[in-house]
Amino acid sequence: MRNDVDRRCKLLLDLDAKKTILRKIPHALYICGVAEGENVNGFTASWVTQASFEPPLVVNCVKTDSGSNAMIKASGVFSLSFLDAGQKDMAQKFFKPQRRVGNKFEDVEFYLGETGCPIIKDSLGYVECRVVGSVEKGDHTVFVGEVISAGVHRDGNILELSQTGWNYGG
Ligand SMILES: Cc1cc2nc3c(=O)[nH]c(=O)nc-3n(C[C@H](O)[C@H](O)[C@H](O)COP(=O)(O)O)c2cc1C
Structure with a gap:
């Protein structure tokens, strides 16, 4: 029964409309920092949002086939460095x-936060999160992270996806 409903919904879905309308969701750009033992990595992230005041939770959706996804699963932590509007090159x-x-x-200045995850020095600021939940349903893992540390480096406006001419979504 459930499968029939799923199949019918898929047939009826207007793919162009889905893409056009979902791309209207505004996103900012971050560098998600990950670590596993001595190894660090990071990737440009945009599917990030707040999810609770108390406890403070954020949602970070991470491609299942990325190296970073495996590292978050292994360590249970990640950081998010908030990029400045002038940092498209970094993204x-x-x-x-x-x-x-x-x-x-290699040529980006960073330091390790309390979680051991890399934080970009020249970013607006950061949060560090401990993974408290996850959903594995599609091609991204939905990680729910509790914010356990935060810092502001400087004032400024965040880099918005709409300023870059790129798309990620739809
Ligand atoms: C504009 C833009 C936004 C992106 N947003 C995300 C995102 O929210 N989540 C994600 O997993 N990948 C996102 N990506 C893709 C990752 O940055 C990309 O898969 C990266 O290569 C993963 O790095 P890794 O394999 O070293 O972990 C985005 C890419 C672009 C160009």
């Missing part, structure tokens, strides 16, 4: 997979 560097480009932090 560009971090959307390439580590397995192809190697160490993305």
Whole structure:
């Protein structure tokens, strides 16, 4: 029964409309920092939102086939560095997979936070999260993270996906 409903919904779904309307959801850009033992990595993230005041929760959706996804699962922690509106180059560097480009932090200044995850020095600020839940249903894992540490580096406006001319979504 459930499968019949799923199949009918899929047939009726207007894919162009879905893409057009979902791309209207505003997103900012972050570098999600991950660590496993001595190894650190990071990737450009946009599917991030707040999910609770108390406890403070954020949702971070991470591609299941990315190196970072496996590292978050292994460590149970991640950081989010908030990018400045002028840091499109930084976002560009971090959307390439580590397995192809190697160490993305080679010429980027960072420090390790309380969770051991890398935090970009020249970002607006950061949060660090402990994973308290996750949903595995599609091609991204929905990680629910409790914010256990936060810091502000400087004032400024966040880099918005709409400013970049890129799309991620739809
Ligand atoms: C504009 C933009 C936004 C992105 N947002 C996300 C995101 O929210 N979640 C995600 O898992 N990947 C996102 N990505 C893709 C990752 O940055 C990309 O898969 C990266 O190569 C993963 O790095 P890794 O394999 O080294 O972990 C985005 C890419 C772009 C260009």
